[in-house]
Amino acid sequence: MTRASVVGTGMTTFGVHESSLPELFARAALSAYDDAGVDPADIDAFYFGNAMGGQTENDTHLAPTLATEVGLAGVPAQRFEDACATSANAFKNAVQAVEAGIHDTILVGGVERCTPETGKGTGEMTRIFASASHRQYEQPTGLTFPGVFALLTKRHMHEYGTTEEQLAHVAVKNHGNGTHNPRAHFGSETTVEEVLDSPIVADPFHLMDCCPFSDGAAAVVVTSDDSAASFDGPVDVTGVGHATDLVPLGLKPTLHATQAARDAATQAYEQAGVTADEIDFAEVHDCFTGAEVLASEAIGFFEDGQGGPAAEAGRTALDGDRPINPSGGLKAKGHPIGATGVAQIVELTEQLRGEAGDRQLDDPQRGLAHNLGGDAGTTVISIMEART
Amino acid sequence: MSANMDETVSVGYEAWADALRSDRILGVSCSDCGATYGTPISVCHDCGSRNLESVDLPTEGTLYSVTRVEVPPTGFEGPYHVGIVQVGAARVTARIETDADDAPPEIDDSVVFSGVMETDDGLPAPVFTTETS
Numbered sequence: 001m002t003r004a005s006v007v008g009t010g011m012t013t014f015g016v017h018e019s020s021l022p023e024l025f026a027r028a029a030l031s032a033y034d035d036a037g038v039d040p041a042d043i044d045a046f047y048f049g050n051a052m053g054g055q056t057e058n059d060t061h062l063a064p065t066l067a068t069e070v071g072l073a074g075v076p077a078q079r080f081e082d083a084c085a086t087s088a089n090a091f092k093n094a095v096q097a098v099e100a101g102i103h104d105t106i107l108v109g110g111v112e113r114c115t116p117e118t119g120k121g122t123g124e125m126t127r128i129f130a131s132a133s134h135r136q137y138e139q140p141t142g143l144t145f146p147g148v149f150a151l152l153t154k155r156h157m158h159e160y161g162t163t164e165e166q167l168a169h170v171a172v173k174n175h176g177n178g179t180h181n182p183r184a185h186f187g188s189e190t191t192v193e194e195v196l197d198s199p200i201v202a203d204p205f206h207l208m209d210c211c212p213f214s215d216g217a218a219a220v221v222v223t224s225d226d227s228a229a230s231f232d233g234p235v236d237v238t239g240v241g242h243a244t245d246l247v248p249l250g251l252k253p254t255l256h257a258t259q260a261a262r263d264a265a266t267q268a269y270e271q272a273g274v275t276a277d278e279i280d281f282a283e284v285h286d287c288f289t290g291a292e293v294l295a296s297e298a299i300g301f302f303e304d305g306q307g308g309p310a311a312e313a314g315r316t317a318l319d320g321d322r323p324i325n326p327s328g329g330l331k332a333k334g335h336p337i338g339a340t341g342v343a344q345i346v347e348l349t350e351q352l353r354g355e356a357g358d359r360q361l362d363d364p365q366r367g368l369a370h371n372l373g374g375d376a377g378t379t380v381i382s383i384m385e386a387r388t
Numbered sequence: 389m390s391a392n393m394d395e396t397v398s399v400g401y402e403a404w405a406d407a408l409r410s411d412r413i414l415g416v417s418c419s420d421c422g423a424t425y426g427t428p429i430s431v432c433h434d435c436g437s438r439n440l441e442s443v444d445l446p447t448e449g450t451l452y453s454v455t456r457v458e459v460p461p462t463g464f465e466g467p468y469h470v471g472i473v474q475v476g477a478a479r480v481t482a483r484i485e486t487d488a489d490d491a492p493p494e495i496d497d498s499v500v501f502s503g504v505m506e507t508d509d510g511l512p513a514p515v516f517t518t519e520t521s
Contacts, residue, residue, distance in 0.1 A: 127461035
């Protein structure tokens, strides 16, 4: 059943941007207006995600500031924060609001700046990212976010024999996909050897297993099922699952299960009335190569322990039987934290409209987005379908 | 009064930090269902009870997972190892150290609680050391 529809998309290139957060966001928002064929007067509310603007740029209370920038001053505007799942949560709430009849048409978006353009280098940005781990029971050990996902992935390697080479294949595939995405942060191919020869960040992750620090913004226009028919190219949202897991890591019963993703996927599949086998492709939260392997199992694309071999065998490639991250994923497209969840929705929409250019999959009918926050403490899973 | 405020405080973060500085690792155990957690929480995740009591966790355990952090945050000097240690029925996140001649720590290695480190802003963390065989 259709819960809501996406009728317009816009995003900036992901990479390095000098623009302020409001002006960067405006580029994505105005593109989304144009794609939907709407004016600000057609928008009833603004649901917005930014994770770390207070820490990175001393910039908070951004919802009305950004609303003013894009002509929406006066409408209800709210900011969401759920670490890297920030704007997927904004999207979920927008879907619920139009479904419930609270608003008819909503601008949903996210923006973040994480590169040295913020004035902060690797050490300081690593510290800010680590604020999403437990303040009392994890941060004092010096745990970083590459470290968090390294701990998850090391356990997965121990349980199933997943190898560093299999992880490297995820990076190679996503870099290859990124070369077909003009908005990707990285537009170059890489090789398994290059990944394995790059310096260690937190073992087993080499630098080339990690997504970059990126600046960028993404926005979509969400409207009710009833109103969608009056727009060109609506793409339907049929399920949005959202679950949390225990924090800190030491409280999670099975570290590598990423249980919130499994719970959110179950909800989303039930709402959409489909199984994992009926999903044609997925955008998953590959902040690190190991995270994509864990996600590919959590959403049911592969049996537990088979995510690594599947990546190595090419099953998740554009021409594979289970394509994952045709956009290039966080790994190659980039990861401006608060923009990432909505950027996944942009990719789902473009693929399901058949407008994805050189990375277009073969007539996909149904796609899934997996946006994970923090130490896998939050996951939002969205399912979208082409309107027939 | 339904809750004993002193008792609530006795299983909280301050008690955990104080105990750590006295070479003890405090977890909490649920008086109603028996679930044990490696770090204090106010409500039992398994049964919803507020009757959580502090318990001393074992000071010897095994590595459930471990990584070598080579790119540290501001305020830390790398590289160093961070791990999740299985201590009895619970797990705690800790700095993992080895003797200079030892191989890097690996999953399933035996480790023993060996002290406490403290950040520049005064937050303590447990340190475990791999046992030489």
